[in-house]
Amino acid sequence: MALKKKRYTLDELNAFKSAYGKPLERKELLISILKPFIIGFTLTYLIFYYWIVALLVGIVCAIYGYRVIMPVSLKRVYEGNAFTQKNLFVNGMTQLLTNPDRTINEALQTVVQRTEGEFQKDIYDLITTLTGQDNEKVREAFDLFAKKYKDDVIFEMFVEQLTTTAIEGRTNIKTLKNINTLHNELKGKRNGFLQEKKKHEINYTLMIVIIIGLILTISFSFGWDTYVEAYAHSKFGWITSGLFLFVNAIFFNSFMTYQADDAVMEVKF
Known part of the structure; x- marks a missing residue:
């Protein structure tokens, strides 16, 4: 599933959600719109005490919530689930192929039972495509599989090794284990990176609460x-409050851009 687009249709967002879980529900859609509306409306009203201005800002925030915040949230969950499945696949295949008598097809048939969601479907498709094919078709099948997850360079390297094993009939288990170790290290770095992001998210929320508290005080x-x-x-209040909202909007948009880029660990490892 392509993730590089900046704008997604409702069907595409639903595809993100349903790839590793239930389809997008109306309740989730409403929350993604109402939550930023309420925050934007409340903060603006406390600053300006004009409900029309607050309503306009609230509407802008609601649109931003639908067009930016919700896609970012769904995309991050999707990528997180996909990474978990890839790591499970790498570990499982490496473990299974330590047995020199086990073929790629046998290993795939076993490991597919441990996976789930869209990734599991991709493996089933790979198994079906590999059955009874010549070397060129086998290479094309693995290349297509790797291309879908090309943002994860280490995973792509692992699939390349599987391709060689499938074509040549011999397993370079040392290389597979080395790549497996790299992917596990990547998982650890990624988890640490996500924890840091969570801290930033908590700090930002706390900052907004403090600002609202100061205004009320x-x-x-x-x-x-x-x-x-x-x-x-x-006039002074309009200017300073307007500047405050403008600066905060720019800062929040930068914050969301930072939050959205979880895959950076996969390409810069």
Whole structure:
């Protein structure tokens, strides 16, 4: 499934979701729209105290939630599940092929039972394609399989070794074990990378909560009328609050771009 596009249709988003789980439900779709709307509306209203302005910002946030946040979230889950299946495949095939009497087809038939979702279907397709084919067709089948997961360079190397084994009939188990070790190390680095991202996500959420708390504290300490007249509805208030929203929007978009790029560990290992 291609993941490089910046815009996805609802059917494509549903494909991400259903590849390793249940189809996208209406409840999830509504939450992805309503959550950013409520956050954007609330924050803007607390700053400007104009519900029309807050409504407009809320609508923009809802659109952003649907067009950016939801695809990023579904894409990350999809890629995470796919990586887990690839790592399971690499470990399983390496273990099975330590037996010199076991063929590639036999190993694939065994390991496919341990996988799930879209990746399992891809292996079944590979097994079907390999049956009774000459060397050229076998190479093409493995190349097609590897191409789908080409962002994972180490996995691609592993599939290349399987191709050689299938064609030449001999297994270079030392090379397979070395690649297996690399992929397990990659898994560890990737997990650490995701944990760091989770910390950043928590810190960002905490920052937003603190900002809202400060706004509420200031407005209540000066009194509702004083805050609205002296700041929120003043020219100075419009300028500073507008700049705050603008800077925060840029920062959040950069944050989402950073959050979306989990695959960077797979190509820069």
